[in-house]
Amino acid sequence: MLVAGAWSWRILALAGVVALFIYLVIQLRLIVIPILVSLLLAALLVPLVQFLQRHRWPKWLAVAVAELGLIGVVTGLVYLVVWQVRTGIPDLQEQSLAAWEEFKQFLLESPLHLTGEQLNAFGDQIWAAIQRDSEVWISGALSVGSTAGHVLAGILLVLFITLFMLIDGGRIFAWLVRVFPRRSRAAVGGAGRAGWDTLTRFVKVQIFVAAVDAVGIGLGAFFLGLPLVIPIAIAVFLGSFIPIVGAILTGTLAVFVALIYKDLFIAVIMLVIVLGVQQLESHVLQPLIMGNAVKVHPVAVVVAVAAGSYIAGIPGALFAVPFVATLNAMVLYVARGAWRTDAPFNDPMIVTTAKGGNRNG
Numbered sequence: 013m014l015v016a017g018a019w020s021w022r023i024l025a026l027a028g029v030v031a032l033f034i035y036l037v038i039q040l041r042l043i044v045i046p047i048l049v050s051l052l053l054a055a056l057l058v059p060l061v062q063f064l065q066r067h068r069w070p071k072w073l074a075v076a077v078a079e080l081g082l083i084g085v086v087t088g089l090v091y092l093v094v095w096q097v098r099t100g101i102p103d104l105q106e107q108s109l110a111a112w113e114e115f116k117q118f119l120l121e122s123p124l125h126l127t128g129e130q131l132n133a134f135g136d137q138i139w140a141a142i143q144r145d146s147e148v149w150i151s152g153a154l155s156v157g158s159t160a161g162h163v164l165a166g167i168l169l170v171l172f173i174t175l176f177m178l179i180d181g182g183r184i185f186a187w188l189v190r191v192f193p194r195r196s197r198a199a200v201g202g203a204g205r206a207g208w209d210t211l212t213r214f215v216k217v218q219i220f221v222a223a224v225d226a227v228g229i230g231l232g233a234f235f236l237g238l239p240l241v242i243p244i245a246i247a248v249f250l251g252s253f254i255p256i257v258g259a260i261l262t263g264t265l266a267v268f269v270a271l272i273y274k275d276l277f278i279a280v281i282m283l284v285i286v287l288g289v290q291q292l293e294s295h296v297l298q299p300l301i302m303g304n305a306v307k308v309h310p311v312a313v314v315v316a317v318a319a320g321s322y323i324a325g326i327p328g329a330l331f332a333v334p335f336v337a338t339l340n341a342m343v344l345y346v347a348r349g350a351w352r353t354d355a356p357f358n359d360p361m362i363v364t365t366a367k368g369g370n371r372n373g
Contacts, residue, residue: 034323037324038323038324041324041327042162042165042166043169045166045327046166046169046170046173047169047173048327048331049170050169050170050173050174050177051177051211052211052215052334053082053170053174054174054177054178054181055208055211055212055214055215056212056215056216056219057078057079057082057174057178058177058178058181058212059212059216060074060078061074061075061078061178064077064078071179075175075178075179078178079171079174079175079178082174083171089246092242092246093242093243093246096240096242096243097240097243185201185204185208188204189201189204198351198352199346199351201351202345202346202350202351203341203342203343203345203346203351204342206341206342206344206345207338207339207341207342207345208338209341210306210307210337210338210340210341211334211337211338213306214306214333214334214337214338215334217301217306218252218253220297220301221252221293221297221301222248222249222250222252222253223249224289224292224293224297225248225249225252225259225289225290225293226245226246226248226249226252227245228285228288228289228292229244229245229248229259229263229266229285229286229289230242230244230245230248232266232281232282232285232286232289233245233266233269233270233282236270236274236278236281236282237274238266238269238270238273238274238282239269239273240269244262244265244266244269247262247265248262248263248266250262251263252293253330254317254326254329254330258329259286259289259290259293260286260287260290263286263289263290264286266282266285266286267279267282267283267286270282294310306333306337306340306341307337307340307341307344308333308336308337308340312336312340313333313336316332316333316335316336317329317332317333319332320332320335
C-alpha cells in the first residue's frame, strides 16, 4: 500500500502537469501552431543553409535563398491548385449531378423498389451526416485562426520565426538551455541536439514518403484519364504528412473523381491503386525508412495520430508523430546517460560539464 500510494501521487502530479500543458497549448494555439510549423520548416531548411555555407555562400545569402525558395514553392503550388480547381469545378459539378441522377434512376429500376421520396430523404440524411461529421475536421483545420486575419497573422508569424531560426537558431537554443539549472544543462543540451537530429531526419523522410504517395496516386489518375490530376497529387502530398491515414483519405478524392467522370470499373481500379500505394507506404516506406529514421514503432505512430486528432483535430494529427519521435529521442538520450561522456558543445554559452562547471555559466 505504501508503494502504491507513493506511485499514485507521483502519477497524479505528472498527469496534472501534462493536463495543464495541453490546456495551455490549446488556449495558445494561435501562437503554438505557427511555432511548431516553423520548427518543421527550420528542420527542413537548416541543412540547406548549412550546405550552401559549406560551399562558401555568405550566411545572409544562404538564408535568403532558403526562405525565398520556400515562399516561391508554396506560392506556386497554391496558385497551381487554385487555377486547376477553378478550371475544372464547373464541369465537376455538372458531372456530379449527372452521376447522382443516374444512380437514382438505377435504384428506382432496381429490385429494391425504392420511390423518389425515399431516395430524396436518404440523400438528405447522407448530407446531414457529412455536415455533422465534418464539423470536427473543419474546426481543427480552422484552429490556426477563425478569420482571414488570424490566418494571415499565422503565416507571417511562421515566416518570421523560421527566418530567425535560420539566422540565429544556435543562440536561441543556447539561451533555452541556460534557463535550466547548471548541473542539468549538459543533459538538456544533448537531449535537445538528439531531438533536433531526429526531427530533421523525420522531415526529410516524410517529404520523400509524401512524394512517393503523390507520384503513385497522381500517375494512376493520369493513366486512367482523370481530370484534376495535379490537385489530386498535391492533396495526397499534403495529406501524407499525416502518416498511415493521410494518403488514403486524400486518395478517396481520386476515387470520387473516377466514379463521377468515368464508371464504377475505373473507380475500382483507382481504389486499388490508392490502396496499393498505401500498402507500399505502410509495409515498406514506414517500417524500413521512417522506422529507421525516427525509431518509433508503427503502433506508436497510429496511437499518436489518433490521440493528436482527438485532442486538436488536423493540427494534432499533423504534429503528433514528429512530437512523439522527438520526445522519444530526447528521453532515450537522457536515459542512456550519454550526456556524461559526449563531446562538449562548441557554443560557449552552454555549460557542458555534468557537474556544473563555471565556464561562461
